[in-house]
Amino acid sequence: MHKSDLEIAKASKMRPIAEIAEKLNVATEDLRPYGKYVAKLPLKLIDESKIKGKKLILVTAITPTVAGEGKTTASIGLTEGLNKIGIKSVVVLREPSLGPVFGMKGGAAGGGFAQVLPMASINLHFTGDFAAVEKAHNLLSALLDNHIHNQKNALNIDPRKIIWKRVMDMNERALRDIVIGLGGSSQGVPRESGFDITAASEVMAALCLSKDLMDLKEKLGNIIVGYTYQDEPVRAHQLKAQGAMAALLKHAIMPNLVQTIEGNPAILHGGPFANIAQGSNSIIATKMGLSLADYVVTEAGFASDLGGEKFLNLKCQYGGLKPDVAVIVTTIRALKSHAGIPFSELTKANPLAVREGLPNLEKHIENMKHFMLTPVIAINKFSTDSEEEIQEVTKICNSLGVKTAVSEAWEKGGDGAIDLAYAVKEAAESGMSNFTPLYSFEWGIEQKIETVTRKIYGAAEVEYSVKAKQQIKLFNKIGLDKLPICIAKTQYSLSDDPKLINKPSGFTVKIREFDIAAGAGFIVPIAGTIMRMPGLPSKPAAENIDIDAEGNITGLF
Amino acid sequence: MHKSDLEIAKASKMRPIAEIAEKLNVATEDLRPYGKYVAKLPLKLIDESKIKGKKLILVTAITPTVAGEGKTTASIGLTEGLNKIGIKSVVVLREPSLGPVFGMKGGAAGGGFAQVLPMASINLHFTGDFAAVEKAHNLLSALLDNHIHNQKNALNIDPRKIIWKRVMDMNERALRDIVIGLGGSSQGVPRESGFDITAASEVMAALCLSKDLMDLKEKLGNIIVGYTYQDEPVRAHQLKAQGAMAALLKHAIMPNLVQTIEGNPAILHGGPFANIAQGSNSIIATKMGLSLADYVVTEAGFASDLGGEKFLNLKCQYGGLKPDVAVIVTTIRALKSHAGIPFSELTKANPLAVREGLPNLEKHIENMKHFMLTPVIAINKFSTDSEEEIQEVTKICNSLGVKTAVSEAWEKGGDGAIDLAYAVKEAAESGMSNFTPLYSFEWGIEQKIETVTRKIYGAAEVEYSVKAKQQIKLFNKIGLDKLPICIAKTQYSLSDDPKLINKPSGFTVKIREFDIAAGAGFIVPIAGTIMRMPGLPSKPAAENIDIDAEGNITGLF
Numbered sequence A, B: 001m002h003k004s005d006l007e008i009a010k011a012s013k014m015r016p017i018a019e020i021a022e023k024l025n026v027a028t029e030d031l032r033p034y035g036k037y038v039a040k041l042p043l044k045l046i047d048e049s050k051i052k053g054k055k056l057i058l059v060t061a062i063t064p065t066v067a068g069e070g071k072t073t074a075s076i077g078l079t080e081g082l083n084k085i086g087i088k089s090v091v092v093l094r095e096p097s098l099g100p101v102f103g104m105k106g107g108a109a110g111g112g113f114a115q116v117l118p119m120a121s122i123n124l125h126f127t128g129d130f131a132a133v134e135k136a137h138n139l140l141s142a143l144l145d146n147h148i149h150n151q152k153n154a155l156n157i158d159p160r161k162i163i164w165k166r167v168m169d170m171n172e173r174a175l176r177d178i179v180i181g182l183g184g185s186s187q188g189v190p191r192e193s194g195f196d197i198t199a200a201s202e203v204m205a206a207l208c209l210s211k212d213l214m215d216l217k218e219k220l221g222n223i224i225v226g227y228t229y230q231d232e233p234v235r236a237h238q239l240k241a242q243g244a245m246a247a248l249l250k251h252a253i254m255p256n257l258v259q260t261i262e263g264n265p266a267i268l269h270g271g272p273f274a275n276i277a278q279g280s281n282s283i284i285a286t287k288m289g290l291s292l293a294d295y296v297v298t299e300a301g302f303a304s305d306l307g308g309e310k311f312l313n314l315k316c317q318y319g320g321l322k323p324d325v326a327v328i329v330t331t332i333r334a335l336k337s338h339a340g341i342p343f344s345e346l347t348k349a350n351p352l353a354v355r356e357g358l359p360n361l362e363k364h365i366e367n368m369k370h371f372m373l374t375p376v377i378a379i380n381k382f383s384t385d386s387e388e389e390i391q392e393v394t395k396i397c398n399s400l401g402v403k404t405a406v407s408e409a410w411e412k413g414g415d416g417a418i419d420l421a422y423a424v425k426e427a428a429e430s431g432m433s434n435f436t437p438l439y440s441f442e443w444g445i446e447q448k449i450e451t452v453t454r455k456i457y458g459a460a461e462v463e464y465s466v467k468a469k470q471q472i473k474l475f476n477k478i479g480l481d482k483l484p485i486c487i488a489k490t491q492y493s494l495s496d497d498p499k500l501i502n503k504p505s506g507f508t509v510k511i512r513e514f515d516i517a518a519g520a521g522f523i524v525p526i527a528g529t530i531m532r533m534p535g536l537p538s539k540p541a542a543e544n545i546d547i548d549a550e551g552n553i554t555g556l557f
Helices: A005-011 A017-023 A071-084 A098-102 A119-123 A129-150 A202-209 A213-222 A242-248 A283-292 A304-319 A332-338 A351-370 A387-399 A409-430 A445-457 A466-478 B005-011 B017-023 B071-084 B098-102 B119-123 B129-150 B202-209 B213-222 B242-248 B283-292 B304-319 B332-338 B351-370 B387-399 B409-430 B445-457 B466-478
Strands: A055-061 A089-093 A114-117 A157-162 A166-168 A178-180 A191-193 A195-197 A224-228 A233-235 A256-260 A265-268 A295-299 A325-330 A374-380 A403-407 A461-464 A508-511 A513-517 A522-527 B055-061 B089-093 B114-117 B157-162 B178-180 B191-193 B224-228 B233-235 B256-260 B265-268 B295-299 B325-330 B374-380 B403-407 B461-464 B508-511 B513-517 B522-527
Touching: A005 A114, A005 A119, A017 A256, A017 A265, A055 A071, A055 A304, A055 A351, A055 A409, A071 A089, A071 A114, A071 A256, A071 A295, A071 A325, A071 A374, A071 A403, A071 A409, A089 A283, A098 B129, A114 A119, A114 A409, A129 A157, A129 A166, A129 A202, A129 A224, A129 A242, A129 B098, A129 B129, A157 A191, A202 A213, A202 A283, A202 A304, A202 A513, A213 A242, A265 A283, A283 A295, A283 A304, A304 A325, A304 A351, A304 A445, A325 A332, A325 A351, A325 A409, A332 A351, A332 A387, A351 A374, A351 A387, A351 A445, A374 A387, A374 A409, A387 A403, A403 A409, A445 A461, A445 A466, A445 A508, A461 A466, A466 A513, B005 B114, B005 B119, B017 B256, B017 B265, B055 B071, B055 B304, B055 B351, B055 B409, B071 B089, B071 B114, B071 B256, B071 B295, B071 B325, B071 B374, B071 B403, B071 B409, B089 B283, B114 B119, B114 B409, B129 B157, B129 B202, B129 B224, B129 B242, B157 B191, B202 B213, B202 B283, B202 B304, B202 B513, B213 B242, B265 B283, B283 B295, B283 B304, B304 B325, B304 B351, B304 B445, B325 B332, B325 B351, B325 B409, B332 B351, B332 B387, B351 B374, B351 B387, B351 B445, B374 B387, B374 B409, B387 B403, B403 B409, B445 B461, B445 B466, B445 B508, B461 B466, B466 B513
Parallel strands: A055 A295, A055 A325, A089 A265, A089 A295, A166 A195, A325 A374, A374 A403, A461 A508, B055 B295, B055 B325, B089 B265, B089 B295, B325 B374, B374 B403, B461 B508
Antiparallel strands: A114 A256, A157 A224, A178 A191, A178 B178, A224 A233, A256 A265, A508 A522, A513 A522, B114 B256, B157 B224, B178 B191, B224 B233, B256 B265, B508 B522, B513 B522
């Protein structure tokens, strides 16, 4: 029987964090420790002059299916592999949200023998970054309602046009739609509102797109919380919120250093959603990695059309980042799933189904080529995969001039990712990539949307609702049209219809409305129903979590 | 012009926390560091065999007025003074809540030259203990609503009889009374609810009354969240919540070590309200202090009738603690305030008014004597206090056989508390105290209430509402009558009427209803309107808080 992720994590011997920092030439006195195995890194370690010539590896994936792809595991495994072949590498990831920990069983710190440690701490509170984001977000909410109640609404805010909700890092169905301010005139002004999960907070997105603390403070001040009765935007700085919010984020802005199972450095920082936000770790963390190591392996949420596209168009342009290789993680099972094979039959060898599912992978390869990036395919191997099935993938990829490598990092750690490491090294050193974003921020809103939906999603048309058209007019008027876009759509399809698996074509993307993240610095075209606050399932994972007298946590994953 | 607390704090040179730990003979490898100046202490350092013979000093106060008393400042100053006269002492305090930081200007980590450091960190997030309590509390809330929605309410919970709300460490008027679960059948079951501030959470109370992690887990499992349609209590363990809740509190259960301005050790841990909860730091922290130092100075919220009484009857009985001295902090201004002098005239010398306000102090002296404790009066001196006014206090106290000492710790640190330190030392070493709780947990509910209200408040009668009487019947039936009581009433009067200042008599205490904290282990007779969720004022302190590029926080206090 397989050991659980938590059992493997516990059996791993951790080194003191100072030893890990030493591998990055970071002095112990520069660390801000959180226990023995976690430390925050000061921003002064970011050195633009050292970043040049370093290799940035984006790990993305094919379209997610019920079978899973294992992008985090592949990212960690690849880093172990790169270190094994003598390349000083660091993996830079998002921090896990606490919400899903109590919902569905499933780790967010890698899996098997490709994990970051200390696993239980990372999954439970970690260094308090999510709590700090939550507090900064909710302080703005409190100041907003207090302004209306206690400052005679001097800003003339229309309570019906407030778009700033509250957040909680919890799967909290019951808080999605609520009425607040009840109880009479001394309790505030009743209005409809709700809670999103903290990962969906614009404060999280802003934190992860900031260059430094002052940049973050400016972004926080620019957040639009709602509109006046005259439809003028009301921003956080009008509520004098940005100073206290930034003060709350003083430590949260510092990336977190941890270690992989094999004792290599890993940096975790931030955790924005990949649908309504950019879906990757902070610019600060990525630059920290590039300042301290030679190769940075980083992951973006969901597939190349969501986290991947946003990483490349949005984060890389804001951060001045230039990736060298795009690793696309795929599994044989997921390809069969894209061919319509039901979950229960995915373990049966079926090379024909693999071939039928391959167009999905091909589209993600094409997407990376649109950005002038060299793709490398990582086949995340399961014991049930047949040699013939793997050959199907290799054959197609070779015909497209794309390297493939099998990754067995989940089972073997770095030893299982040596081939992948060499393939990535070769691609990175080839100088073949010439990263080019798909659009310039200066373009018009529709032009940016059409570029992404046609080139990356493969859409035939874009359709705008009446509301969306009105909002575009408003954005043009109030100067939000020069912001990059961050399309919110289903992760289960390249299109905006979750039922269209594999490689759909001829479809129309329907933009229903826009969210704005004027502080973080993007607008969010909404192309589907987006869940901003998950609920707990009928058997919450929380029911199985326990701790003993010695502090050993069980049932986590 | 006086320096602000934050300026004084910043000008103080901090020592690495390992050096502070060394003063308590705690090895560096036993510390769980949070940055350079804060560390958590493992519970294994608690050693009952070392506690015997150690001195426990309770710092309480006269009835609070608008003038303030300075209990925390006096506690810190006394500790500095004790260390100065060669007694190895540690001050053990509550952690500040984040809510008031953004509301009213006013520190919660001492003031002037009697502060604990690093002040800004302590006031903003600190080591995440409040966030952990909040998360554990809200996880139970989420599991509860999810049970009704997603597990077909197998426990048969009556949604109208749910008493478990949610918490947020924020002054959040708008969340006091809310309706949750709106939006249709996929969003849960609509019902009335609300948020309390995190300090009011029963999880906080339970954490602070626990002996260890397993005791905490048991307490969490015993929390009553509501009642079935048949009026049977529903407890957290029926929702299988206690394991995950305890896991979330794994680090929060460890006390936090910091330093005073003069480099003496200070332990901060927990922060329960002093009206609806026990109002003092954790049993674990107090025992930690007694295990590591010779004198422990600890403070309880509000005056001797609230935090003081609860410390002595509730916490000391649960923790097996035996205090040696009760320091009662008073100010000349507060005594004049009790004589009815308006705030604007408190700086004018008025010995007659002092004399008229003294009955309040006398009652608090009497209260400590009820517990067979030797009181020492600390006169927290302000520059406007006249010698003649101070003599009024000394005279009366001497006639009662009670020592007084002027404390100038705010202005002079430990040097300003030498006299107080000697007075406390003398009282502690005299062996005069023979601490005896006022009641046994075994007594009936009414007997316990009448003992406290008559002896400590000076009430003539106790009146129970119809609802309260019904609840007493219920508690007797379901076995909650053997819990200690924790009366919630105004802090502004010895009575339950905030307008009755000084030493009221002949009044009737009206018990309107009971709250229960079956997990933490007490019942709460409610004698007044109790605020569980403060609101922000019309000029929130948050508006003035700022941070610069170097991370320097300004405007905090």
